[in-house]
Amino acid sequence: MSVGAAEPAWAGEVHGVLRRHEVTQVSYVPDAGLSALITCCRMDPAMSLVSLSTEQEGIALAAGAWLGGQRSAVLMQSSGVGNCVNMLSLWRSCGVAGLLIVTMRGQFGEANPWQLPMGQITPEVLRLCGLVTFEVDDAARIVETVEAAATMVFRGGSACAVTIGQRAIGAKAFAPADRTAADGDRP
Amino acid sequence: MTGPGLDRRAVVARLLADRDDDLLVVTGLGSTAWDATAAGDHDATFPLWGAMGGAATIGLGLALAQPARRVLVITGDGEALMGLGSLSTIGRMQPDNLALVVIDNGHYGETGMQPTHTNRGDGGRTDLAAVATACGWLVAVTVTADPQLADAVDAARRQPGPVFVTVAVSADPVPLVLPPRDGHHLAARFRRHLGVAPL
Numbered sequence: 001m002s003v004g005a006a007e008p009a010w011a012g013e014v015h016g017v018l019r020r021h022e023v024t025q026v027s028y029v030p031d032a033g034l035s036a037l038i039t040c041c042r043m044d045p046a047m048s049l050v051s052l053s054t055e056q057e058g059i060a061l062a063a064g065a066w067l068g069g070q071r072s073a074v075l076m077q078s079s080g081v082g083n084c085v086n087m088l089s090l091w092r093s094c095g096v097a098g099l100l101i102v103t104m105r106g107q108f109g110e111a112n113p114w115q116l117p118m119g120q121i122t123p124e125v126l127r128l129c130g131l132v133t134f135e136v137d138d139a140a141r142i143v144e145t146v147e148a149a150a151t152m153v154f155r156g157g158s159a160c161a162v163t164i165g166q167r168a169i170g171a172k173a174f175a176p177a178d179r180t181a182a183d184g185d186r187p
Numbered sequence: 188m189t190g191p192g193l194d195r196r197a198v199v200a201r202l203l204a205d206r207d208d209d210l211l212v213v214t215g216l217g218s219t220a221w222d223a224t225a226a227g228d229h230d231a232t233f234p235l236w237g238a239m240g241g242a243a244t245i246g247l248g249l250a251l252a253q254p255a256r257r258v259l260v261i262t263g264d265g266e267a268l269m270g271l272g273s274l275s276t277i278g279r280m281q282p283d284n285l286a287l288v289v290i291d292n293g294h295y296g297e298t299g300m301q302p303t304h305t306n307r308g309d310g311g312r313t314d315l316a317a318v319a320t321a322c323g324w325l326v327a328v329t330v331t332a333d334p335q336l337a338d339a340v341d342a343a344r345r346q347p348g349p350v351f352v353t354v355a356v357s358a359d360p361v362p363l364v365l366p367p368r369d370g371h372h373l374a375a376r377f378r379r380h381l382g383v384a385p386l
Binding site for chain 2: 052060156
């Protein structure tokens, strides 16, 4: 699904992966890096798109979807992973098959130092919480990694996370001098 | 606090009276889980043993997944306060098959009866039904006396939602009645009840 020439190509393809895996509940706290994917899901009548007031609601929502026989993906920025830690005990204690897609801050080229404390520990936190975690730093590998994770979640029943790094999607620029070679069009 | 308020066990028993297989129940952790179990453990009841603040949103995910069935979340004031933002999320989604009933004793009952923000006697000022109304819930009522309970139970069980009910109950202690605590078992029996095939 095309959302405009300026949007990253992977967004439409990741939406296609979620669609093929029959994901019907997609929840999110927005991140600029997820904007195009959120738009794709919003335009898809087969998906309920749930805007969350905090990321941990997405973990609980996915557990409810699992109980009711539907498939759910939760989209968030790395800062939101910290908000999910205790709620993820629900996935681990109950064997919930859930998929997290996390766009990273606080990494390569980050100009906001307040993003670093969470961004630097995000993959480790996800693993400590029991999620099989794939870190992607190459935009060309985003789609295949989400496909692999979705298969492990929805066919295999393993909770998984995919983190999409700032090398792949660029760092946020607050001022012209913040821009890096890796920076794309991330607002 | 020993004082006015309805008997929580009687309230939850009335909420769950004559339940059929299409009523899906999620409870909070602690007292509301014990209340629901005292009313009769059921494959279609999912009691929390943790994940505080998540009951309402678990109910939302379930309500979206099972639009032809009624989803009833029964939780405590402390648990509801921890997930206050989810009232806003649910108000945005407007699930017509979801009801949330708060069994409000004004205290954190499992940790030594510390007062919550709904506890007027302690300076608490939060009116949960007013919050639900402000978040756009279709129905939001407060029950403080027995004559109001029948209409509130009917709303929670049958009226188009999202329906929010908060019931002021006594903080007197009641016996522990524990549901199974194995989350894999609780989830598997719930899914089996709905005919969801195992992976």
